[in-house]
Amino acid sequence: xxxxxxxxxxxxxxxxxxxxxxxVWHKEIALQKGKLYLLEANSGTGKxxxxxxxxxxxxxxxxxxxxxxxxxxNLTTSQWVDVRKNHISMLWQELRLFPELTAFxxxxxxxxxxxxxxxxxxxxxxxxxxxxxxKDAKIGRMSFGQQQRVAMIRALxxxxxxxxxxxPISHLDDRNSEIMASIMMAEAKRQGAGVxxxxxxxHMVLDYERVLKL
Amino acid sequence: xxxxxxxxxQHISVPQFVGFLFANLFGMVIVLVGYQFYSDVVxxxxxxDSFMREDYLIVSKKISTLGSxxxxxxxxxxxxxxxxxxxxxTSQIGAFTPSAFKVSASxxxxxxxxxxxxxxxxxxxxxxxxxSLDDWNFNEGDKEIPIIIPRNYLNMYNFxxxxxxxxxxxxxxxxxxxxxxxxxxxxxKSDMYKGRIIGFSSRLNTILxxxxxxxxxxxxxxxDAGVDNEPSRMILEVKNPxxxxxxxxxxxxxxxxxxxxxxxxxxxxxLRMMVGIxxxxxxxxxxxxxxxLMLSIYLLVEKxxxxxxxxxxxxxxxxxxxxxYQALTILLNMAVLVVALTVVSLVRNYYMDVVTMLYPxxxxxxLCPAFALGILLFVAVSLLNIVVxxxxxxxxxxxxx
Numbered sequence: 001x002x003x004x005x006x007x008x009x010x011x012x013x014x015x016x017x018x019x020x021x022x023x024v025w026h027k028e029i030a031l032q033k034g035k036l037y038l039l040e041a042n043s044g045t046g047k048x049x050x051x052x053x054x055x056x057x058x059x060x061x062x063x064x065x066x067x068x069x070x071x072x073x074n075l076t077t078s079q080w081v082d083v084r085k086n087h088i089s090m091l092w093q094e095l096r097l098f099p100e101l102t103a104f105x106x107x108x109x110x111x112x113x114x115x116x117x118x119x120x121x122x123x124x125x126x127x128x129x130x131x132x133x134x135k136d137a138k139i140g141r142m143s144f145g146q147q148q149r150v151a152m153i154r155a156l157x158x159x160x161x162x163x164x165x166x167x168p169i170s171h172l173d174d175r176n177s178e179i180m181a182s183i184m185m186a187e188a189k190r191q192g193a194g195v196x197x198x199x200x201x202x203h204m205v206l207d208y209e210r211v212l213k214l
Numbered sequence: 215x216x217x218x219x220x221x222x223x224q225h226i227s228v229p230q231f232v233g234f235l236f237a238n239l240f241g242m243v244i245v246l247v248g249y250q251f252y253s254d255v256v257x258x259x260x261x262x263d264s265f266m267r268e269d270y271l272i273v274s275k276k277i278s279t280l281g282s283x284x285x286x287x288x289x290x291x292x293x294x295x296x297x298x299x300x301x302x303x304t305s306q307i308g309a310f311t312p313s314a315f316k317v318s319a320s321x322x323x324x325x326x327x328x329x330x331x332x333x334x335x336x337x338x339x340x341x342x343x344x345x346s347l348d349d350w351n352f353n354e355g356d357k358e359i360p361i362i363i364p365r366n367y368l369n370m371y372n373f374x375x376x377x378x379x380x381x382x383x384x385x386x387x388x389x390x391x392x393x394x395x396x397x398x399x400x401x402x403k404s405d406m407y408k409g410r411i412i413g414f415s416s417r418l419n420t421i422l423x424x425x426x427x428x429x430x431x432x433x434x435x436x437x438d439a440g441v442d443n444e445p446s447r448m449i450l451e452v453k454n455p456x457x458x459x460x461x462x463x464x465x466x467x468x469x470x471x472x473x474x475x476x477x478x479x480x481x482x483x484x485l486r487m488m489v490g491i492x493x494x495x496x497x498x499x500x501x502x503x504x505x506x507l508m509l510s511i512y513l514l515v516e517k518x519x520x521x522x523x524x525x526x527x528x529x530x531x532x533x534x535x536x537x538x539y540q541a542l543t544i545l546l547n548m549a550v551l552v553v554a555l556t557v558v559s560l561v562r563n564y565y566m567d568v569v570t571m572l573y574p575x576x577x578x579x580x581l582c583p584a585f586a587l588g589i590l591l592f593v594a595v596s597l598l599n600i601v602v603x604x605x606x607x608x609x610x611x612x613x614x615x
Contacts, residue, residue, distance in 0.1 A: 055527070057613075077611065078531065081530075081531040081532075084527065084528070084529040085529035090527070100220070100224055101220065105220075109217040109218065109528070112215075112217065113529055113530060114529065154528070158529065
């Protein structure tokens, strides 16, 4: 997948508004593979909706969203499964981890599906992010900041053309967010993927090629 | 898959599944035992190899007192015969033709004065005769008439009459050597013939002569020659004498049969009805238990909806997500099938002991009917489970509540 195009896309809840001032909504924009984007947004401007639309999780929008020119409304179930497994990785704001499983199992459940990363690599990431000692701890017992790091590792355990990170560092200190950013960028670079980071204020310090105001 | 299972087995209610297991087992055992018992016992009434064996019924109209007084006819019209012919259980039908002339037979030994008796003849189409047909022919001008008498007559003589009078007993072979003098009168003619007994019939309870002779004699000696006499008895070849439709049909028409062959049909009917009721109860229990299983799976899916959704969002396909629950139900169904078949086999051993004691001639069949039906039910129920669970997961995929 080379690009994600939005054509006059607008969440249905905004449809009644007189004017929408945004770089994304009701515009024609294309996100290119290999580029780094920052999506800045205030609360309630549809940041999470944006991620959900692109991931096929929600469909309550007007206009058209396309992958390489193909309207995503026409994707079949198996095509969506392929997109989620091999083309787009999503780090959800609400993380969507499984509290019943340990940190390591949360990563494995994804990596078992894709068989993408080696166990050594996963171990290394746990080490780098300072949660190696929490590998066997249940997610439910970990702080949100720690969970964010686990979710990031899980997001990297798949091939992707684009990675979306929805407020990835909201609960992290600067040092850890720096490490996380470097891990993510290294993997994205290795895969030649596009990166889209969203933020409502505090954001990863990176050389963004384009900043979009939502 | 291990991790997925670890996730999805959360909230599994063991009591619910045990409840399903027992209810389904109960229903399945009832259905299978009913069916197996039916398949085991019905051959008793079908009298073995119904493929090879043909069965004959002799049918007449009931003679009632009132009918005799008002002179109601007890013969079969051609309409009656056609109606019987059209019944699905009939394969062939033949009429008994009565003689329309007077017959008397006399027997004497070595010129000594014997006894004379008035009698009658009947004939049926040749292929209904259950005696070797080698001597069974008559040509116009012949002075000898082959005769078949019921085996009962011989028995009656041997074990009744001869026994009480200390007379010698007569074998079938000896009987064949005795010649009767037969005198036939009618239409102003009178002739003497020789009668020779060529065989004994267990099927036909009458004094039988070849149909060819009867046709000729009826036209020759009968005053109203050319008028077809309506037969008062019919012989019927049926496909399966245990067919309950035969009894029903005869009952509705007020026809009678000579022996109790139709009782098997009635018994089979009752047996079928009872087994039917039992099986319906069993199926009902099975259906309810299936409902329990579906409800608990629904509940499980609802409780684990967020987990299922997250699995779908990290790239698991609906097929993969549905698989653990489908496998779970199939495993449960299979367990039920295995236990049910074991129970059926135990129960069968028990009742077959009794049945073989009562009916030693019964062929001890196999468990195949129960196996076949059990597997059929298992496949049907499992398929239904698979479809329903897939549907439920797809609802989550499409985010429909």
